Amino acid sequence: MAPQIDRREPAEVGAGSDEGCPPTGDDGSLHFGTLPHSTRPRRNGRPLKAVEFNVTIPGYVLARSLGRISDAFIYGRASQLRLAERTPPSMPGADWVRIEVDLCGICGSDLGNISYRSSPAMEPFGSFPAVLGHEILGRVVEAGPGVTHVEVGDRVVVDPMLHCEARGWGAGAWCRSCAAGRHATCEKAAEQGPAGSDREGLAPGSTIGYHRDLPGGWGEQMIAHRRQVFPVPDAIPDRVAVLAEPLSIGVHGVLGSRAFQARGPVLVIGSGAIAFATVWALRTLGYGGRVVAQVKRPHEVALAESLGANETVAPGDEARQALIDTGASAYMPVVGDEVYAGGGFEVVFDCVGSRASVSQALRYASPRGRVVVLGCAGQLRKLDLTFLWARELRIEGFVGYGTERWNGRAQHTFEIVLERMAAGPGALADLVTHIFPLKQYRDALRAAYDHRRSEAIKVALAPGSG
Ligand SMILES: [Zn+2]
Ligand SMILES: [Zn+2]
Structure with missing residues (x-):
C-alpha cells in the first residue's frame, strides 16, 4: 500500500497510528518513501x-x-x-x-x-x-x-x-564564466538582468x-x-x-581537483551532506585508493563506510593516528600545535570550513598535496598558513556544478550524478x-x-x- 502524507495538525503528528499514515519520528518528521x-x-x-x-x-x-x-x-x-x-x-x-x-x-x-x-x-x-x-x-x-x-x-x-541566459542575456552578452560552462561563478550575478518589452529584468x-x-x-x-x-x-x-544538488557539489569538487586520479590516500573532513557526497563521489568516479573519513557519531561512521570510506576516524587522536599510519612523524614546536613531516594525505577535502578544519587540512596534507575547500569557509581568525608554502600545497575551492569533462564527454554535473544514482542508489537513501x-x-x-x-x-x- 502506498504511504500517505500525514495531514493531521502538527501537534498530532507523531502521536497516532492511523492506518495508512506514514510512521513518524519522535520529532514529528514524516518517514515515507515515494511521495503520493x-x-x-x-x-x-x-x-x-x-x-x-x-x-x-x-x-x-x-x-x-x-x-x-x-x-x-x-x-x-x-x-x-x-x-x-x-x-x-x-x-x-x-x-x-x-x-x-x-x-x-x-x-x-x-x-x-x-x-x-x-x-x-x-x-x-x-x-x-x-x-x-x-x-x-x-x-x-x-x-x-x-x-x-x-x-x-x-x-x-x-x-x-x-546562467547568464537565464538572467535574460543573449549569447553575445554572456559573461566569461557562463560562456565557458561555469555558470556557478557567473560574473553578472550582482547585476539586474536586462528588461524585456513588458517586464523588468x-x-x-x-x-x-x-x-x-x-x-x-x-x-x-x-x-x-x-x-x-x-x-x-x-x-x-x-x-x-x-x-542531486549536494551530491553534485561533491562530484564537481572531485572532478575539478582531479582527486579521483590521486595515487596517495585521501582524507575527507566533515560529517555533513557534502562530506558524504565527497566520499560517494570519490568512489563513484573511480578513485581506488584509501579514503579516510573524519566523522564524529556512530550513525555517521556507518554511513561513511557504506558510501565507500575504508576507515573512519574521530577528530583528535584517531585522526592523528590515521596520519601517523600514512608514515608521518610528529614534532612539537616550543609553542602551538603539533606538526608533522613525511607521509600525509595527497588530497584533503575540507567539508566544514572552520578554522580548525582548514588548519588540520594544511597540516595533514603531504608535500605538494592539495587542500580542497568545499565547506563554506568565511572569516577564519588566526589561521596559520605556514604549511601552504612550507609544503608547497595548493588550496583549491569549488562552488556548485557546471559543464564537466568526464569520460570523453562534456556533461552537466547533475547528469553525471543522475546517471550514477540510477546505476545504484545504494546507501544514498540513508x-x-x-x-x-x-x-x-x-x-x-x-x-x-x-x-x-x-x-x-x-x-x-x-x-x-x-
Ligand atoms: Zn554569467
Ligand atoms: Zn547548498
Whole structure:
C-alpha cells in the first residue's frame, strides 16, 4: 500500500497510528518513501505557501552582538523567517518551466545565512526577501514553448544556479564564466538582468533560493529556466533524487581537483551532506585508493563506510593516528600545535570550513598535496598558513556544478550524478534522515541545526504535503 502524507495538525503528528499514515519520528518528521503525487489537491490559482527569509541590517547587527546564540535566529524568536502566502510566480519567457515542489533539502548554507553566521561577502549576490531552498525535486506542471527536454508531469531536479541566459542575456552578452560552462561563478550575478518589452529584468542573485524574483523550493511552487531542469530516471527514489544538488557539489569538487586520479590516500573532513557526497563521489568516479573519513557519531561512521570510506576516524587522536599510519612523524614546536613531516594525505577535502578544519587540512596534507575547500569557509581568525608554502600545497575551492569533462564527454554535473544514482542508489537513501511538511519548517530547521541530538544528516521539507 502506498504511504500517505500525514495531514493531521502538527501537534498530532507523531502521536497516532492511523492506518495508512506514514510512521513518524519522535520529532514529528514524516518517514515515507515515494511521495503520493496522485493525492495532490488541485490548485486553482489560490495563494501558495512558502518559507520566506529577509536579510536585514538590524539582523546582522543583532546576530553579531549575540555571538553564538544562533538557534534563536534559526528557529526562534529572532528568526527573519516566515511562512508566507504568495501569488504564483509568473514565467519570464518561453524557456521556463513551472514546477510543483515535492521535496527540498535544508542546506548548511541555509542555516549559516538564516543565522547570519555566513560571511557577508556573498550578500551582493543574492536578493531578498527570498523563498529559501536550493535542493529541489519536483514535477513539471507547465512548460513554455521553448522547452523540449521535459514535459508536464516529468519528475525533475533543479540546478539552482543562474546562467547568464537565464538572467535574460543573449549569447553575445554572456559573461566569461557562463560562456565557458561555469555558470556557478557567473560574473553578472550582482547585476539586474536586462528588461524585456513588458517586464523588468530579473533581480540580482546567483542562486534560486536566495533570489527575490525566483522562489526556491521551500514553497509549493517555483519556476526555473530550461537550462536548470533535469529529468529524473524512474529508477531513482524521491529521497535519493532530492540529493542531486549536494551530491553534485561533491562530484564537481572531485572532478575539478582531479582527486579521483590521486595515487596517495585521501582524507575527507566533515560529517555533513557534502562530506558524504565527497566520499560517494570519490568512489563513484573511480578513485581506488584509501579514503579516510573524519566523522564524529556512530550513525555517521556507518554511513561513511557504506558510501565507500575504508576507515573512519574521530577528530583528535584517531585522526592523528590515521596520519601517523600514512608514515608521518610528529614534532612539537616550543609553542602551538603539533606538526608533522613525511607521509600525509595527497588530497584533503575540507567539508566544514572552520578554522580548525582548514588548519588540520594544511597540516595533514603531504608535500605538494592539495587542500580542497568545499565547506563554506568565511572569516577564519588566526589561521596559520605556514604549511601552504612550507609544503608547497595548493588550496583549491569549488562552488556548485557546471559543464564537466568526464569520460570523453562534456556533461552537466547533475547528469553525471543522475546517471550514477540510477546505476545504484545504494546507501544514498540513508542520507535523508528527516522529512517534514512545510508548515513544520521550524521543527525541520531545529532537527537540521541540532543534528547532534536529532542524528540528522539531510533534512528535507515536503511542500506538497501541507
Ligand atoms: Zn547548498
Ligand atoms: Zn554569467
